[in-house]
Amino acid sequence: MSGPITALTMPKWGLVMSEGKIVSWKKRQGESFAAGEEILEIETTKITNVMEMPQAGHLRRILAAEGATLPVGALLAVIAPENASDTEIDAFVAGFAAPEAAAESASVAAPAPQMVEVGGRRLSYLELGEGEGTPLLFLHGFGADLNSWMFVQPALAVARRTIALDLPGHGGSAKELGKGDAAEMAEAALGALEALGVAHVHLAGHSLGGGVAAFLACRRPEKVKSLSLLASAGLGPEINAAFTEGFIRASRRREAQEALSLLVHDPALLSRRMVEDVLRYKRLDGVERALEQVAEAWFGGGRQRLDLRDEIAALNLPVQVIWGREDRIIPLAHAEALQGKLPVHILEGAGHLPHMERAEATAGLLEAFASV
Amino acid sequence: MQLSRDTLLKAYRQMSTIRHFEERVQEEFAKGGIPGFVHLYAGEEASAVGTCLHLSAEDHIASTHRGHGHSIAKGCDVERMMLEIFGKKEGLCAGKGGSMHIADLGQGMLGANGIVGGAPPLAVGAALAAKTLGNGSVAVAFTGDGGSSQGTTFEALNLAVVLQLPAIFIFENNEDGESTGWRYAVGSGDIAARVRGFGLPSVKIDGDDFFAVYEAAGEAVARARRGEGPSAIEVETVRFFGHHSGDPQRYRSREDVLKLREERDCIKKFRLRVTAAGLLERAELDAIDRENAALIERAVARARAAPPPEDAALLTDVYLAY
Amino acid sequence: MALKSIRQAINEALFQEMRRDPRVVVIGEDVAGGAATAGERDCAGGVFGTTKGLIAEFGEGRVIDTPITESAIMGAAAGAAVAGLRPVAELMFCDFLGVCFDQIFNQAAKFRYMFGGKAKTPLVIRTTIGAGRGSAAQHSQSLYHIFTSIPGLKCVVPSNAYDAKGLLISAIRDDDPVVFCEHKLMYDLQTEVPDEPYRIPFGEASVVREGDDVTIVALSRMVHYSLEAALALAREGIECEIIDPRTTSPLDEETILESLERTGRLLVVDEATPRCGLAVDIAALAADKAFAALKAPPKRVTAPFTPVPFAPSLEKLYIPSPERIAAAVREVVGYRR
Structure with missing residues (x-):
């Protein structure tokens, strides 16, 4: 026998995940895999995610059947050298501690979003982690909320304080808006940072949140250590109005599903729960009006009003651009046009949600940037 | 009570319109062309007109199966009523209600009603809305000697008293409920007195006398508008026709019916009184009659020629949105 | 929340x-x-x-x-x-x-x-x-x-x-x-429950549980009894999809039919009496619009055709139970032509 016997367990992606469903194994029992290779697909409350292996190994025994729903921490498979005996594997499985208690205590201890008051406006945020590093602020996209960072925030929180904010009109934040434009959102984000005692910050913004992050960085560069723009607004005029309009109009499951399916490279990845969560948000009084205001301020007439391309290129701080190859909301061309000027990372197998569809890769890019 | 010349003319015009309308509907019904059945109000005109002259479009009334008179008195369009009775597309209810469900919410007319005793709770509701919204309007429930014995009516009377609502209950006692005499059906033999037991002012008046109705209704409406709660009026009246058009009326003789027209015609009595007192000229009343005859002629001609509702209307207007 | x-x-x-x-x-x-x-x-x-x-x-x-x-x-x-x-x-x-x-x-x-x-x-x-x-x-x-x-x-x-x-x-x-x-x-x-006011549209069923073996349509308290049954059945390898129509008028036929296309089996659970009720209505819907997809006759679990009894022992028998629901599911799943 060479090398240890290890357990492959149900991962905990984000804070609210307590169980996952095995969608399919990408490797069969007895097969080997390389570092970074995808080994199985797991359905969570948001989308179906692939589990990538951090290092090479051998899939010695599969214990979780496709279709099974198992708690976080449950034993899915045994990774062991090919020459390990069945007796050794049996002993390992028998000795594996039952995860129920662990999963339960983890969910009890899961941090919950908190509220901060900024200029008379209630803003919801989720804070996670502590450490030496400069804090990191996550800003989500149009119609989304702080939970959209659930797959990457925990990883980034290992080395620093991270704050995922619900932008005005979104998530748990107040739904009343002024214009709902970049200036208003950036001001709210700055106010939140101030109220939370954060002087300097790494910024990661997705889509509309990218536009907010970029706007903030351009206006207050002295506050910003780095800027990571994911499928970001503000980098060109085009935007898929069918999505923004469809999203605003959707009040029923089918309509929401149709709109949301534009976000991902493979609509089958969307869970019913994610659709339901979006509907729950959209049903709240004031949300439809808030979304209409935001859409008008940002994408009125089907074109993006915010264009920060030149200003971003002139920024005296590290900026990176991350995009999904199959983005159907904001064209990949916006990222490609910046190649040569800025580091641009184009992720395969991702649509408009690289931080969900390719969470580990995205987390890696964000970590590399925030560690500098 | 001193009524202005204008009010008198209006009163006569409306009563005459109702009479012409009902006589003609009876005729047309016999000829064929009017589906279903109709309940005619001829003989009772003073009740509807004497009451509704005190009301505006903001006030509500809820009516009975014998609702043409109330509808006309409350301002419903006569031609569109006729179209409705003929079941035509341009009818007041798009041909989907008919004689028994003529309604015009814009005029505060909450509908004729196919259910005896159906209307009083609805009028109480309209009065509740008036009180809650504080808009000073009132609601009138018309019902009859038949409806006076319905549980819904008792409940409506009591609730109106409990909540002190601006509601007026008009009991048009036309003597027969279908073919059953009111002296049989009203156990106590006195509708007004029975109603008084619910704890509201309740009077019995001569329904052949427009002026008596006008005065009693005026007091009741004023009381309601002052926030002093509901009132009731038993109007002693008669219907010239049967329960419905085509009713063989074996419960009363031909002679008796003819005698009613001689002795108990509220319109005839009104004419005599205003002309004798020199308030209105016979000629101007005759002119009104001629205008009404022409109006009804037009209405019938139009209704006969008008198209029925389109087939698609079968499925529309069940809900605002479904 | x-x-x-x-x-x-x-x-x-x-x-x-x-x-x-x-x-x-x-x-x-x-x-x-x-x-x-x-x-x-x-x-x-x-x-x-x-x-x-x-x-x-x-x-x-x-x-x-x-x-x-x-x-x-x-x-x-x-x-x-x-x-x-x-x-x-x-x-x-x-x-x-x-x-x-x-x-x-x-x-x-x-x-x-x-x-x-x-x-x-x-x-x-x-x-x-x-x-x-x-x-x-x-x-x-x-x-x-x-x-x-x-x-x-x-x-x-x-x-x-x-x-x-x-x-x-x-x-x-x-x-x-x-x-x-x-x-x-x-x-x-x-x-x-959110503190803010919000609206749920009528005519949109809620899919309470996803599963591929049988579609259970249940209302009100029966949704919870069906979930209980589904949990027990999952241990036997039977995965129930549970649909709560939430509004019976309008009724979200589409969600029920979509599910039936997948499962081919229908159980309606209704606390009401069996005649002329929702269970009949939804079973008829399946027969009418999903006949080709059906692998078994639509089945109903309802109260009996009696008034509601007083004695607790009888009342318990009257109300459909998770056990009766589970038994009915087994019957539907086990049906062979």
């Missing part, structure tokens, strides 16, 4: 809608309670406490205690609705439908149609359903199928607090008459 019971969710919806719109009034027996007594005003707040506290904020003018007079309550609410209010009328037990049906089905339900589309009747009738409290034959029925069968009425049958709040707010803002059926034994059932 806070956990709230169905009782709290309904109470919160009423508070929020009455604050939002001064035309919203609550009318019924003991909606506050204590009127003209030596005791406490608002001592009842509705017999199940759902209207508690409203009178202190909105006063007697908008929280209207009535005599025991269902016809007048329903008729007055219907009349007030066409005259400009948005009444929420309480029918304490749906069984009392017997003494006020005319005002609901001949009046309120038909105004719009028989007046040629001119009437708008924004009326909500809140009522209670369900057996299990030893209340016997006249206080335990589930009569939503009667309301469902009447054109012009909409009918809501929520199964949890989140749905109850969102659907009640939708009902109050709806311009058609809506009957809202609350299960008496579920008032304390808690789920996460």
